[in-house]
């Protein structure tokens with residue numbers, strides 16, 4: 675697969691790159707960023723995939739996530755994909771709203787017209803990006819972690835729960851834990867998947883756990899000053915689903931933190947250390 679290099683910059687004892695490729699999953703060009711710490715010739719490094727939230731491209735976490743020092747110290751490759759397909763023929767929200775369509779792919783394979791043709795972010799992350807990172811970067815693809823923020827936290831949790839063998843660890847910042855039970859999720863899943871709520875369950879972390887999916891453990895940080903806490907995020911639903919299913923989870927309520935990258939960057943190094951400990955075994 676041919677990768678176009680958009681940029682490559684030295685930072686924190688490593689190389690921060692931005693790349694573009696023609697995606698077979700989405701039928702569009704896709705951009706992603708990769709930070710590779712310096713490493714011995716021929717060595718391969720474990721990988722952390724970071725899934726971003728509504729309105730984001732790869733650039734938000736790349737510019738504001740403050741992950742490079744920790745990744746360089748821990749020897750982790752950090753990969754940040756886009757949140758949706760993009761391009762002139764990619765359909766968007768009918769009213770141009772930020773919570774559906776462009777920048778809001780919700781990490782699903784859409785089945786509803788006109789979204790099914792391009793909105794295949796599940797396949798893109800789980801299959802295409804995974805293979806591409808293994809083929810084009812010094813990555814140990816048997817040691818991959820996944821994390822994300824908000825819509826990306828939903829993506830990380832659901833992708834890890836559906837693919838326990840592919841991801842050694844999972845964590846999230848302020849995730850949407852149950853799209854079945856919040857306005858962002860109901861809008862997105864009805865638009866991408868149609869009205870049958872049974873079909874949504876494979877894209878809902880709480881429902882997946884209720885239905886028997888498991889991971890080794892889960893780390894979630896959630897700010898108590900987050901505007902979306904009560905209406906959209908509802909971490910108590912995840913705590914309840916995990917308790918009922920004996921699914922280990924560490925849910926840390928962080929006093930006064932909001933939904934922004936000021937919050938994410940504060941706890942980013944702790945999440946990377948948590949993943950590094952699990953990727954070393």
Ligand SMILES: N[C@@H](CCC(=O)N[C@@H](CSC=O)C(=O)NCC(=O)O)C(=O)O
Nearest residue numbers: 727728729730734772824825826934935
């Ligand atoms: N624009 C909206 C809110 C959009 C927003 O807060 N996006 C978050 C993710 S929300 C869940 O997925 C985000 O990461 N934004 C990008 C950033 O750089 O902060 C509004 O204004 O209400």
